[in-house]
Structure formats: structure tokens, C-alpha cells
Amino acid sequence: MKNQVPPLLSYLEARGISLQSLIESALEMYVPHPGIETPQKATELLKEEFLDILQDVNIATLIVAAFHAQEEAQNGRIPGLTVEHFMGRPGLVADELIGIAIATYIGGSRGMFEFVRFDQAKPGILKDLPPLTNDAIGALVAGASSNVYTKALKNTEPSV
Numbered sequence: 001m002k003n004q005v006p007p008l009l010s011y012l013e014a015r016g017i018s019l020q021s022l023i024e025s026a027l028e029m030y031v032p033h034p035g036i037e038t039p040q041k042a043t044e045l046l047k048e049e050f051l052d053i054l055q056d057v058n059i060a061t062l063i064v065a066a067f068h069a070q071e072e073a074q075n076g077r078i079p080g081l082t083v084e085h086f087m088g089r090p091g092l093v094a095d096e097l098i099g100i101a102i103a104t105y106i107g108g109s110r111g112m113f114e115f116v117r118f119d120q121a122k123p124g125i126l127k128d129l130p131p132l133t134n135d136a137i138g139a140l141v142a143g144a145s146s147n148v149y150t151k152a153l154k155n156t157e158p159s160v
Contacts, residue, residue, distance in 0.1 A: 006054035008063060015067065017125060017137060022050055025124025025137075026145045029117060035152025045152065049144045053106055059140065062105070066098050066136030073132065086131070099135035106143025110150055114142035 009019055023046045027039055036042045053059055072078050073086040086092065096119070103115035118126065118138045126138045 006051060008054040008056075008060040009051075011060070011064065012054075012137075015133075017129075019047065019050055021125040022137070022141055022144070023047060025118075025126055025141045026148075028123030029121060029145065033149055033152060034156040036149065042148065045148045046144060049148050049151075053140065053144055053147075058105060059102065062098060062102050063136050063140065066095075066132045069094070069098075070130055070132040074130070092131070095132045095135040098132065099139035102136055102139035103143045103146075106140070107146035107150070111139075111143040111146040114146040115139045118142040118145075 012018070012022075023043055026046050027042060030036075030039055030042050032038070036045060069078070073081060074083065076083045076086075078086070081092070099115055099119060100112060103111040105111075107114065115138065118141055119135060122134065122138070124141075126134045126141070129137055
């Protein structure tokens with residue numbers, strides 16, 4: 001299964017979100033770190049992490065739910081939520097809740113911390129995505145980034 005394209009990646013690509021754009025979004029927030037001293041190393045580790053995460057059906061379900069909710073909201077089909085209110089967005093937190101769920105599922109508290117950073121900065125493709133999907137994809141990127149840094153740190157710590 002390692003050499004196959006994860007079905008969720010195919011789903012995202014059909015919506016204009018490539019593996020490269022996910023990696024580039026993560027790299028905009030890159031900070032040299034033990035085990036990830038160069039952007040090239042970060043790229044390699046992020047690609048590996050994304051390909052792993054994108055095989056998880058729970059992540060796929062949450063991402064697809066965000067895309068469907070986005071479409072429903074944009075077309076005024078969410079009960080009580082007008083298109084104007086959705087586009088103006090005061091008080092809407094469902095997008096953040098989806099992001100929190102994805103980031104926490106992928107990276108725990110560290111993933112949640114990264115999600116806040118990515119949500120505020122909106123690096124790379126995140127700034128081009130609409131409200132619900134930018135949080136879902138931002139959480140995916142944040143969770144992957146968090147896992148990469150955590151794993152790299154574990155691999156550089158001396159054994160006790």
C-alpha cells in the first residue's frame with residue numbers, strides 16, 4: 001500500500017489541493033529543529049507523514065464532512081445559516097471545531113497547538129481556501145507538522 005496514492009489524496013487533488021501544496025504550506029511555518037535541520041529534510045519527513053495520515057479513514061471522513069458542509073453553507077442549505085451570515089461569519093465556530101477535531105486526532109495537544117498557529121497565519125494554500133475547508137486542511141497540515149517535529153525530537157534524544 002506504500003506506493004499507492006491514498007484515496008484521500010486523490011479526493012483533495014480533485015479539489016485543487018496537491019501533496020506538494022500541503023508540504024509547502026507546512027514549510028512556510030518551518031523552523032530548524034533537531035532532526036529537521038534543513039527544509040529538504042523537513043520536506044522528506046512531511047511527505048512521509050502526509051502519506052501516512054492521508055490513509056486514515058477517520059481523517060478522510062472529517063475532511064469530506066468539511067467539504068460537504070462548505071458546499072451546503074455556500075448554497076444556503078444549512079438550516080438557520082444564511083449565505084450572508086456564513087460569508088460574514090460572526091459567531092460561526094463549526095469550522096474551528098472541525099479543525100480542532102482533526103488536529104487533536106492527528107497530533108494530540110501538540111497538534112492542537114500547531115493548529116492555532118496555522119489557523120492564525122494561514123500559510124500556503126490555506127489562505128486560498130474558503131472558511132470550513134481552510135480549517136480542516138489547516139488542521140491536517142498542523143497535525144502532520146506537529147508529528148514530524150515530535151518524531152524528529154524523539155529520534156535525536158539520547159537513550160536513557
